Amino acid sequence: MAKFVYFFGGTKADGFGEMKDLLGGKGANLAEMTNLGIPVPPGFTITTEVCIYYYQHNKNYPDTLKAEILENIRKIEEITGKKFGSSDNPLLFSVRSGARASMPGMMDTILNLGLNDEAVKGLAKLSGNERFAYDSYRRFIQMYGNVVKSIDSDKLEHPLEEIKEKRGVKLDTDLTSEDLKNLVNTLKKKYKEVTGETFPQSPEKQLWEAIGAVFRSWNNQRAITYRKLNNIPDEWGTAVNVQSMVFGNIGDDSATGVAFTRDPATGDKKFFGEFLINAQGEDVVAGIRTPNPINESSKNNENKDLPTLEALMPKCYKELVNIYNKLENHYKDMQDIEFTIERDKLWMLQTRNGKRTANAAIKIAVNMVKEELITKNQAIMRIQTSQIDQLLHPMLDPKADKNIVARGLPASPGAASGKIVFSADEAEELAAKGEKVILVRIETSPEDIHGMNAAEGILTARGGMTSHAAVVARGMGKCCVSGCSTLLIDYKIGTMKIDNKIYKKGDFITLDGTGGFVIDGLVPTIQPEFTGEFGEFMKWVDDIRVLGVRANADTPIDAKIARKFGAEGIGLCRTEHMFFQEDRILAVREMMLSETKKDREKALAKIKPYQKEDFKGIFKEMDGLPVTIRLLDPPLHEFLPKEPNEMKQVAKSMGTTVEKIKELAEQLHEFNPMLGHRGCRLGITYPEIYEMQVRAIIEAACECAKEGFFVYPEIMIPLVGISSELEVLKTMTIATAEDVMSKTGRKVEYKIGTMIELPRAAIIADKIAESAQFFSFGTNDLTQTTFGFSRDDAGKFLKEYVEKKLLPKDPFVTLDVEGVGKLIEMAVLKGRATRDDLKVGICGEHGGDPESIAFCHKIKLNYVSCSPYRVPIARLAAAQSVISSS
């Protein structure tokens, strides 16, 4: 018989830390902590298999589940001495979700379950605190009504506000137990009014309803969005943790808090946390009150005057320090822990690997290697490639003038400028139009997640370093300033007031998430430097990886950045990008529109000096490294004049009429330009174009060599599908190169190769390799032709395909291993069968995608080439591929 429920409590648990797939992260860690002898309130975990079963069986449970749960409740009753459903000594539960991967705040939780009209009296008696008991009951009714019955939370919050108003008090804590009793009655009435049922008095019924509600919350909109953003499969499901309640809000000898074993923003090795006296956990996370620091090193601008846990409850603090050391040593990673102190007794409610900024992740990993906690390989596997991406984002220029108008918490580092918006929907709307926006909220909640994703940065008036806004922003790698209490936000009229200045929707502000500053207007940004721990880490990465990493760069500037980011050469230099520059496009247009070879050669002669200078600049930047230059690729008509004044200009320059230009341009029209007269097909029909380009490349190379640079040009013929295309163009290239070299009296080494970007090229790769010295997979085009959809047009259905799971991922982002990958693999094998030293790389955008890089490693490519900004990511992904495939 399958086991669906795992017990934890006392000093032994049924499960353990490795069982995350079955028990979820939270459940597995509760079991592990229990086994480590750490005080954990007893409870049990209903496995993710039950969730899967639940969805596969029309929201029904396995037959044996009920008996298992009852037995586990009995065990808890035994340990705690309390009784579920008892009115004298009631056992209360928290019911929480817990998936394999952390999805903070995305799913539902119910606390204080087991309370009813009788048990509340027992709780009052037992705690000697009637106010607390009725406050717990009213919270339970609110949560239950909202989570189980989907009653709008405002509706259930409203009676509380009403009673506070009526009583003329501001804080919940100012209400008396009588007030709370009345509130409970009002809420129960409200509950009946909305649901048509009386509030359930049977704890067992409450429990089953709550379990179902948590399972259902796996598929609420926020959770689905979060999973999509974080690549978490929908099939995983969540576990449910039913745990006996401990109360941080039972009096001033009670507290609740969260802590990190190292600083999640900087990675510094210091114990760091926040807590609230006489509060439930939710109060800390929601960021409603500014929490106290747990120790001196957790103090910041906002909380520096509040007493620390160390000062207030030294025994508990000491125990907490012991536990955190034990946990970090056990898990060998920075932990994010939740604790509750009930009447001076410390309980641990959660431990998990803490989310951290990219900088912190690097620092922690490097430090842990030095502390001999983990190996270099472990350190490398621990950094997500997306975190490297965050490190590459620009920072505020320190030399720029900054009008700092407010200061908050440095909740998530980096910098961002944009237009102010006050709602998640507005953020999404404007961002969709290509605007950069800063989402400004009093505080954020899981409902705001789509807006946070769309915004460049997040600014909140309330909430600490562990508030929702801070945690989510760090996870997304967005800059965030939280708890900026000088902000006065008015959603209704859409303004934000700082001191006396009023900012409206659409005004520009800049955030510095590293410093916690809000700055007026736009501020210029600069590139980060890659030194210190990052430099050290990337050295380890480079030591282990096998794949080379090159960059796609079209200009000397791009080449310089690429080299700084660690590129070992240029894998794709697109010559046509040079054509679009304003000082050249006229000559290019003349070339395109020439009707005779002679006219075309005249126009080409004007373009050549530009090309040569570009190549020289790139060769110099890449001194000593190979540079793959692709000859003209796109359809001619892409360069054509479209606007009337452009037509006029070309007509004038060519000494003809606008009508004639129009006519010539129309002749170049194509029905499917992607499948048209482009790439080497142009080289075949207008050999003078490629000849000019080869001449410019070899002349540039010879001149650079003369100046003492080491140049390794690799001339790449695009869009070859027929072996004879390459043969003909290779012959032309060699003849031209020899001619240039004999004229300049200088020899340079050069290679001739091709892009494999058509299915046919992959199929006949053995034949093509007879001429090609290297292959570079143009996976953008190869994806288009293999699938038979163009990137431009697939937008209409591709999103729907991914949403409906017809495709696991957008194949233009992550290489389609099943289809396109099969062709690539075939081409590599066939190509190397002909020429065993064939150099093979990839230069489509997949070259910067970690999953695709793992595939490239697996099929033994020589290198990947990606945009300069993705070079460090590719380096890491390449190293991780080595480790995970060994």
Add this chain to the structure above:
Amino acid sequence: MAKFVYFFGGTKADGFGEMKDLLGGKGANLAEMTNLGIPVPPGFTITTEVCIYYYQHNKNYPDTLKAEILENIRKIEEITGKKFGSSDNPLLFSVRSGARASMPGMMDTILNLGLNDEAVKGLAKLSGNERFAYDSYRRFIQMYGNVVKSIDSDKLEHPLEEIKEKRGVKLDTDLTSEDLKNLVNTLKKKYKEVTGETFPQSPEKQLWEAIGAVFRSWNNQRAITYRKLNNIPDEWGTAVNVQSMVFGNIGDDSATGVAFTRDPATGDKKFFGEFLINAQGEDVVAGIRTPNPINESSKNNENKDLPTLEALMPKCYKELVNIYNKLENHYKDMQDIEFTIERDKLWMLQTRNGKRTANAAIKIAVNMVKEELITKNQAIMRIQTSQIDQLLHPMLDPKADKNIVARGLPASPGAASGKIVFSADEAEELAAKGEKVILVRIETSPEDIHGMNAAEGILTARGGMTSHAAVVARGMGKCCVSGCSTLLIDYKIGTMKIDNKIYKKGDFITLDGTGGFVIDGLVPTIQPEFTGEFGEFMKWVDDIRVLGVRANADTPIDAKIARKFGAEGIGLCRTEHMFFQEDRILAVREMMLSETKKDREKALAKIKPYQKEDFKGIFKEMDGLPVTIRLLDPPLHEFLPKEPNEMKQVAKSMGTTVEKIKELAEQLHEFNPMLGHRGCRLGITYPEIYEMQVRAIIEAACECAKEGFFVYPEIMIPLVGISSELEVLKTMTIATAEDVMSKTGRKVEYKIGTMIELPRAAIIADKIAESAQFFSFGTNDLTQTTFGFSRDDAGKFLKEYVEKKLLPKDPFVTLDVEGVGKLIEMAVLKGRATRDDLKVGICGEHGGDPESIAFCHKIKLNYVSCSPYRVPIARLAAAQSVISSS
């Protein structure tokens, strides 16, 4: 040492008939005839290897060639008793081309070689005919000047015309030997004037120059065009035949002629030929004089009053009959023979398999099987698929009114109407604009070949059944009326006069090549019937072939034709073609432009009855045979209204504005429609479209079944590239079909399959076959995506690719076996590995191309599907594939 020269003469030859590759067709047959004891003037053949060597070695010859040729000349001298270069008893040669495949009139010939100022005197003495000797000399100078020195033939003809004018005579034969002596002098002067050299007196020099000229004529423009039209590889090269001259023009006891062992127009078993007394062979072929019939059965309207060879030279005629019987029995095929009678002695100059009309080819093949000359398999291999094509061309409607304005020879059967043009260039120009033209010429020459190819039919005023026009037209399968002597053509003013009616360029006429009639204006045509020998032949074809043959048919009318032509089902019924009909397009446009599912369903409801009726019509026509119906394939915007009045109509019908319609239409614009939102992608995003179509198909099937028809619908999902696409749409199709069948209370068998037309589909065919019950290769699209060029746009470079030999053939016509074929083969193997009874066919246009069909047979497809008119061709190609692969 390689042997480059092969002797023939007396009763033994070095070579034999099977050596066509090395000796060319003419050389091999001269050798074979010699070996058979047939009188052939002695000579030798310089092999095709020498031609290949000549082109590979910058027009030089192998070292040993000279010695070989001299030795062979000595052998001829021995047999003939004449001496090459002698002035007393000169040995004269003809120098002729002779390639592996017959290329009539395409390359150059020189006669009477060996004559010079001294030898001509010897010839005069020897023949006792000074006139003949000088006429031979002047012909030789003209031919040599034209062929070796490329002097314009008009320039060399001009002195002859001048002297005729001066002497006031009309015919060459009216000139005296003095006249001819003067003419020889004038020609020699002219020769020197143009070339700067005196006319060569050394026979040996003449011979070498002539051999070189013949080799060079392999690459003249006409020959290149002919090879391209007839798929003859450029690499083959030609042999050169040097043969001792015999003279048909030495007096009235001499003659020359051509004959066929059976009628080349009808296939009737009768000896059939033409000849001219006192003439050289060229005179017959050129069609300048109307030739005599060789016997009674060769008489026609034009020559019925001329005496026959049988009557004039009974001994020679009898010998000729014996020889023709011997040759046909030996070669087991209809022979086209050339003979010369020199002073009552018969010489055979050539035999080859005769060109014939398609009807004749079938009749001859079938008769020869019955005569037990050949086997059925041989008969099948002997018919070219292109000949079947000719049989399928329409004929004049016998019931139509015909105003016959002239009568000529039925030179090549079939019927054609078109606009009159008077030059080959005009024919090409107008045809390029899509006009149908009839080429009208006094007589045709090899220079006219491009115009003949462009024209629908050819009409000449001069020339017999074996004239250039007749032979070439039959080869091309074009209708031709030749020798229509009532025609008065004036090229200068561009008119043709028949009786008193003047026809100008652009006027319409109709030709009946089967009857030899010229008809005023346009005449309606009808389809030929497939009975008699053709029916018998096709039965043999069907007995042997393994591949099934289906048709691509979209309407009941097409289906009817397809069935008549022997289709065994429909392999592709394109549902969208039904959409374009005028009564439906409005509803289709409404569907395309609907913004909501509801509106779309409303529009679809209007279309469904039409679709259902079409399907019913097709099912009934194909009673008992499978019908593969492809669901909607092309991009939506193809159906959109483009003209303002179309927009207005749709706007009105949809109750909206033209502006709105414009806007909606623009939203559907795609950059690369071929790679856009089409095929099953539409079925995924708008399931209601496919659902309507499935409903229409199954309802139609159920209703037909109720009426007693046997229906086998096969529903084909187009453009699948991802296995989930097919899975989702299969589920929808089954659900819809089940629903229809449960509602109608009738079950029909149906299959669900897919088109494999994307490279990815071929790659994952094993996975796709899990859902698909059949595959049909859409090779048009598959070719586009595999090569990465679209058919619409490739026109700009594909022609150049084929011309420059970058590609052997247009891959949209003949399947690219190396690339696309590899994918198809992979898909067949993978698909059958999953599902061993997977039915696999091809429905691209390649399904009607014989070379592609051979490939389909080789990789064991179940069937090919092609346009109805190509069904018989496909049947034959399928049978030939069996024979040639066994």
